[in-house]
Amino acid sequence: MIEKFSQFRLKGxxxxxxxxxxxxxxxxxxxxxxxxTQIALIAGAVVGLNLLVGFAGQISxxxxxxxxxxxxxxxxxxxxxxxxAIPALIVGATCVGLIAWAVGRPxxxxxxxxxxxxxxxxxxxxxxxxxxxxxxxGGPDGMPVPAFDVFGWELSAFGxxxxxxxxxxxxxxxxLFAGVVLLAVVWLAQNLVDSPIGRALRSVHGSEVAAxxxxxxxxxxxxxxxxxxxxxxxxxxxxxxHFQGFITPAIASFxxxxxxxxxxxxxxxxxxxxxxxxxxxxxxLPQVLADFQEFEMVLFGLIxxxxxxxxxxxxxxxxxxxxxxxxxxxxxxxx
Amino acid sequence: xxxxxxxxxxxGITIGATYALIALGFTLIYNASHVxxxxxxxxxxxxxxxxxxxxSMGVPMLLAIVLAVVLAGVMGxxxxxxxxxxxxxxxxxxxxxxxxxxxxxxxxLAQLVWGKEFHVMPNFSSDEPxxxxxxxxxxxxxxxxxxxxxxxxxxxxxFTRTMTGKAILATSMNKDAARLVGIRTQMVLxxxxxxxxxxxxxxxxxxxxxxxxxxxxxxxxGLKGFVAAAIGGLGSGVGAVVGGLxxxxxxxMTAGYLSSDYKDAVAFSMILLVLFFMxxxxxxxxxxxxx
Numbered sequence: 001m002i003e004k005f006s007q008f009r010l011k012g013x014x015x016x017x018x019x020x021x022x023x024x025x026x027x028x029x030x031x032x033x034x035x036x037t038q039i040a041l042i043a044g045a046v047v048g049l050n051l052l053v054g055f056a057g058q059i060s061x062x063x064x065x066x067x068x069x070x071x072x073x074x075x076x077x078x079x080x081x082x083x084x085a086i087p088a089l090i091v092g093a094t095c096v097g098l099i100a101w102a103v104g105r106p107x108x109x110x111x112x113x114x115x116x117x118x119x120x121x122x123x124x125x126x127x128x129x130x131x132x133x134x135x136x137x138g139g140p141d142g143m144p145v146p147a148f149d150v151f152g153w154e155l156s157a158f159g160x161x162x163x164x165x166x167x168x169x170x171x172x173x174x175x176l177f178a179g180v181v182l183l184a185v186v187w188l189a190q191n192l193v194d195s196p197i198g199r200a201l202r203s204v205h206g207s208e209v210a211a212x213x214x215x216x217x218x219x220x221x222x223x224x225x226x227x228x229x230x231x232x233x234x235x236x237x238x239x240x241x242h243f244q245g246f247i248t249p250a251i252a253s254f255x256x257x258x259x260x261x262x263x264x265x266x267x268x269x270x271x272x273x274x275x276x277x278x279x280x281x282x283x284x285l286p287q288v289l290a291d292f293q294e295f296e297m298v299l300f301g302l303i304x305x306x307x308x309x310x311x312x313x314x315x316x317x318x319x320x321x322x323x324x325x326x327x328x329x330x331x332x333x334x335x
Numbered sequence: 336x337x338x339x340x341x342x343x344x345x346x347g348i349t350i351g352a353t354y355a356l357i358a359l360g361f362t363l364i365y366n367a368s369h370v371x372x373x374x375x376x377x378x379x380x381x382x383x384x385x386x387x388x389x390x391s392m393g394v395p396m397l398l399a400i401v402l403a404v405v406l407a408g409v410m411g412x413x414x415x416x417x418x419x420x421x422x423x424x425x426x427x428x429x430x431x432x433x434x435x436x437x438x439x440x441x442x443x444l445a446q447l448v449w450g451k452e453f454h455v456m457p458n459f460s461s462d463e464p465x466x467x468x469x470x471x472x473x474x475x476x477x478x479x480x481x482x483x484x485x486x487x488x489x490x491x492x493x494f495t496r497t498m499t500g501k502a503i504l505a506t507s508m509n510k511d512a513a514r515l516v517g518i519r520t521q522m523v524l525x526x527x528x529x530x531x532x533x534x535x536x537x538x539x540x541x542x543x544x545x546x547x548x549x550x551x552x553x554x555x556x557g558l559k560g561f562v563a564a565a566i567g568g569l570g571s572g573v574g575a576v577v578g579g580l581x582x583x584x585x586x587x588m589t590a591g592y593l594s595s596d597y598k599d600a601v602a603f604s605m606i607l608l609v610l611f612f613m614x615x616x617x618x619x620x621x622x623x624x625x626x
Contacts, residue, residue, distance in 0.1 A: 301440030
């Protein structure tokens with residue numbers, strides 16, 4: 001039974017679903033729900049970015065720019081122009097996808113550190129524009145975002161809803177919604193990875209030259225996955241903005257881009273569940289460290305450094321490796 | 336009209352010289368180890384902050400500067416020994432994250448020791464500005480340019496005339512071959528981090544009277560240095576100097592003639608433009624990749 005399950009292609013998705021739906025049994029405090037919702041939405045963006053970084057091996061240090069663009073597009077369209085959230089989200093994601101395609105074509109020719117530099121620059125330019133166009137975005141002070149609405153029905157963290165006859169609070173409703181969105185994102189990502197496109201991407205990661213020699217159109221696949229990851233970021237950004245109810249350019253900042261990529265590397269590049277764990281750890285860590293007050297920053301830097309020095313492959317792959325070794329030892333294997 | 340232009344030019348060259356020194360630090364470490372050191376900006380911060388705090392304890396300026404530079408050098412060695420060397424098998428992104436962790440750690444320490452306030456350092460010589468064709472030149476700018484030029488000259492001498500410098504160059508070209516001819520490559524890496532920290536801290540000290548200093552100035556200065564290094568072409572010393580000066584001048588001109596809000600955006604657009612047409616920067620080496 002367990003053997004069969006461990007061979008099941010989407011086992012990570014099942015485990016994730018169990019965790020997401022079991023969590024409300026453990027927590028009930030609105031603050032915890034709010035934190036869990038934030039983590040789920042950011043994890044969605046990270047899963048998308050992992051397609052680019054973990055599978056195709058291309059580094060982006062500017063992905064928060066796309067996250068921020070998605071959030072601001074929805075905020076501006078729903079508050080200034082009276083759009084509904086869903087159409088704004090779709091149009092926003094399309095625009096971000098087009099922008100990513102337009103900048104991606106020339107940028108993705110670059111390799112290694114030059115690619116990091118170029119994506120960093122794109123992210124920074126987006127951040128500076130959001131920060132400076134005060135009439136539209138509210139500048140550094142940020143802007144309010146209306147509640148998320150679907151067909152005239154509003155989802156607000158302060159509301160009361162009834163689902164299948166059970167009364168649920170707004171916090172729980174948002175959490176469940178974010179959880180379902182994350183599951184959908186993981187399902188999409190997993191299917192993309194297991195498709196011929198995914199194999200092409202992994203071949204680009206292995207060796208771009210070899211991939212192009214055997215006939216993989218590397219430029220096409222690289223820009224495709226860049227666009228897909230930008231669209232994921234845009235959608236998650238839009239939802240994040242609606243959930244928070246207020247956004248500032250900080251969500252498009254270089255620091256946030258770095259945080260996203262750190263979640264991937266810390267959790268385990270190329271492992272969808274791993275990067276979600278990375279997101280959970282890096283979002284919870286400041287909460288834990290806040291008790292140490294002025295030592296928060298020192299400890300955060302130290303933990304980040306030590307984890308990466310001693311587990312360069314990331315948390316999940318290292319743990320999996322450790323377990324596999326122990327299993328083979330206890331089975332008396334000579335591996 | 337002309338005096339206005341000259342004014343922006345002075346500002347640009349001064350800040351550009353600082354960027355050039357940061358970019359040289361990046362270049363040194365990149366050449367020796369192919370690591371992009373995101374903690375480079377923290378060396379500037381350490382230089383400026385340590386000098387200011389030593390001076391406030393009554394240490395004479397020159398001694399304070401020497402002690403601050405030594406402190407930064409020790410931190411550079413520690414960074415390589417304790418954080419980079421143990422992770423030698425890690426891939427590029429992991430190494431980047433390690434240096435980011437190190438920069439957060441150093442910034443956190445600085446905040447613990449020196450607090451979050453801005454600190455002011457006095458000019459090295461007179462506070463009297465110099466008038467040239469109607470433009471005003473801060474005497475400290477001359478110090479920045481002079482010290483920058485001297486450092487570049489020392490570096491050129493070091494890499495072309497000394498055995499140690501040549502050993503660093505050899506390691507950057509081919510690590511295995513360098514080891515075969517008896518160069519202790521671990522030693523060379525340590526040296527590269529140390530020299531890069533010295534450069535950074537000196538840059539941080541000479542520019543501190545102009546920009547002020549605080550625990551978090553390292554982030555943006557480090558990034559600008561990275562931009563300058565990439566414009567010039569990673570790994571090229573000439574590129575780092577040209578990239579730094581070009582970045583500083585373009586920034587100052589944008590701030591003066593267009594909008595100071597968008598001066599950073601212009602800097603980042605500049606790097607995109609350069610990379611679109613020259614994917615390895617202005618002076619980047621044409622590397623033939625072995626497959």
